[in-house]
Amino acid sequence: xxxxxxxxxxxxxxxxxxxxxxxxxxxxxxxxxxxxxxxxxxxxxxxxxxxxxxxxxxxxxxxxxxxxxxxxxxxxxxxxxxxxxxxxxxxxxxxxxxxxxxxxxxxxxxxxxxxxxxxxxxxxxxxxxxxxxxxxxxxxxxxxxxxxxxxxxxxxxxxxxxxxxxxxxxxxxxxxxxxxxxxxxxxxxxxxxxxxxxxxxxxxxxxxxxxxxxxxxxxxxxxxxxxxxxxxxxxxxxxxxxxxxxxxxxxxxxxxxxxxxxxxxxxxxxxxxxxxxxxxxxxxxxxxxxxxxxxxxxxxxxxxxxxxxxxxxxxxxxxxxxxxxxxxxxxxxxxxxxxxxxxxxxxxxxxxxxxxxxxxxxxxxxxxxxxxxxxxxxxxxxxxxxxxxxxxxxxxxxxxxxxxxxxxxxxxxxxxxxxxxxxxxxxxxxxxxxxxxxxxxxxxxxxxxxxxxxxxxxxxxxxxxxxxxx
Ligand code: ADP
Ligand code: G6P
Numbered sequence: 001x002x003x004x005x006x007x008x009x010x011x012x013x014x015x016x017x018x019x020x021x022x023x024x025x026x027x028x029x030x031x032x033x034x035x036x037x038x039x040x041x042x043x044x045x046x047x048x049x050x051x052x053x054x055x056x057x058x059x060x061x062x063x064x065x066x067x068x069x070x071x072x073x074x075x076x077x078x079x080x081x082x083x084x085x086x087x088x089x090x091x092x093x094x095x096x097x098x099x100x101x102x103x104x105x106x107x108x109x110x111x112x113x114x115x116x117x118x119x120x121x122x123x124x125x126x127x128x129x130x131x132x133x134x135x136x137x138x139x140x141x142x143x144x145x146x147x148x149x150x151x152x153x154x155x156x157x158x159x160x161x162x163x164x165x166x167x168x169x170x171x172x173x174x175x176x177x178x179x180x181x182x183x184x185x186x187x188x189x190x191x192x193x194x195x196x197x198x199x200x201x202x203x204x205x206x207x208x209x210x211x212x213x214x215x216x217x218x219x220x221x222x223x224x225x226x227x228x229x230x231x232x233x234x235x236x237x238x239x240x241x242x243x244x245x246x247x248x249x250x251x252x253x254x255x256x257x258x259x260x261x262x263x264x265x266x267x268x269x270x271x272x273x274x275x276x277x278x279x280x281x282x283x284x285x286x287x288x289x290x291x292x293x294x295x296x297x298x299x300x301x302x303x304x305x306x307x308x309x310x311x312x313x314x315x316x317x318x319x320x321x322x323x324x325x326x327x328x329x330x331x332x333x334x335x336x337x338x339x340x341x342x343x344x345x346x347x348x349x350x351x352x353x354x355x356x357x358x359x360x361x362x363x364x365x366x367x368x369x370x371x372x373x374x375x376x377x378x379x380x381x382x383x384x385x386x387x388x389x390x391x392x393x394x395x396x397x398x399x400x401x402x403x404x405x406x407x408x409x410x411x412x413x414x415x416x417x418x419x420x421x422x423x424x425x426x427x428x429x430x431x432x433x434x435x436x437x438x439x440x441x442x443x444x445x446x447x448x449x450x451x452x453x454x455x456x457x458x459x460x461x462x463x464x465x466x467x468x469x470x
Contacts (some may be wrong), residue, residue, distance in 0.1 A: 011052030016145035021059035031307040087117035126152035151191030164192035168377040172203035198403040249388035257361035272365035278311040283372035283416040292335040302346035363388035372416040380402040395429040410443040
């Protein structure tokens with residue numbers, strides 16, 4: 001019998017994560033859930049619009065899953081063994097690169113075996129993309145887990161149009177230089193025709209490193225490659241499906257959920273909200289501590305104000321994440337146990353993932369959205385809040401260390417390391433003059449309305465095609 005022809009695609013996204021995660025419960029029932037994180041939130045609408053194939057891992061080790069159709073595009077699962085999950089995903093990706101690229105806010109670990117696993121898994125992703133890409137197809141490789149894929153793929157398939165986008169910060173030069181495999185990663189990225197970063201600073205650091213640590217010639221934002229190509233590097237700040245989020249927040253179901261939530265909370269005067277993956281880059285310790293002190297000192301009255309923090313479980317077997325989870329449980333418990341009232345706790349903390357409708361309901365009712373990362377590539381939660389908060393009385397408190405701070409300039413900016421500054425900004429955002437809040441929120445809305453995920457994808461793909469045509 002002839003082997004079935006593998007399906008091919010003219011547009012491919014290659015990312016470590018698929019948009020859906022496979023999980024199996026104790027009874028052996030299989031279910032698929034939306035995967036966590038900003039990459040999936042941003043790229044899902046892009047794929048729904050463009051169609052094509054999404055190549056990625058389905059989130060469960062040691063399982064081979066067949067290609068299937070989902071929401072108008074093809075899902076192409078790449079398997080990872082238990083050892084690869086440990087060494088490539090939890091190890092090199094999330095205990096070496098993730099902390100290093102986020103200003104070393106946790107200590108990055110360097111292990112040679114992890115690097116070996118990173119190379120072999122990157123090769124598997126490159127081979128899978130090479131197998132299913134049509135002649136001359138566009139392949140868009142995503143994020144820090146797959147930085148070697150552009151070069152590996154180019155060697156296999158020089159006919160392809162290869163783009164790469166880094167969703168997290170590209171670090172300062174002196175931090176990047178700690179990486180024992182710094183040259184290989186630069187070369188890996190340069191396999192792409194276009195390398196996109198969240199900020200101008202990121203692309204500047206990258207180009208400077210190419211200039212100083214490779215023999216290649218850099219011409220403004222273009223690197224002259226030995227095969228006659230140019231590899232261009234530029235900033236493309238990512239965004240969300242603004243209209244999609246707004247429509248969801250204004251749907252009758254979400255409005256009803258928001259009312260129910262308000263009833264459950266006892267209609268407090270001021271609702272502060274945090275929505276994050278449980279990650280040490282998100283400044284959760286600082287945020288919780290600030291609220292603890294504000295409730296303790298009486299600057300915030302627990303009978304009138306509440307701080308809701310929802311945190312999606314993330315990378316739960318990596319040591320720093322285990323530590324963070326325990327720290328937050330302890331801190332929140334201690335603060336809530338101090339309160340004198342027997343009613344609702346001042347901090348409502350849930351370590352869980354919520355549906356997008358529930359998040360939209362929370363954004364609707366939150367008077368102050370609190371986004372305090374110590375370092376973040378962009379932070380889509382900040383943009384989701386602006387899209388979803390229906391009235392003009394909302395306020396966004398935003399860390400100056402989030403990529404989003406470059407665009408959302410009218411937010412109440414904070415340095416999350418400055419506890420007193422953070423506390424006073426939280427109080428100000430909660431009690432500011434309504435006209436001032438309105439002015440800020442309108443300016444923020446204008447930004448998020450005009451800089452959408454559609455515009456982001458169009459800008460990137462147009463620049464990619466233009467570069468290839470040179
Ligand atoms: P990161 O990509 O680092 O997680 P972003 O803020 O860019 O940070 O994106 C996080 C995404 O995950 C957002 O789309 C947000 O809505 C979603 N998210 C965060 N916390 C939760 C939660 N508790 N339940 C469901 N989704 C969440
Ligand atoms: C961030 C990263 C993504 C990652 C997501 C969730 O958004 O930039 O690449 O997919 O976090 O993390 P996880 O490790 O669960 O995929």
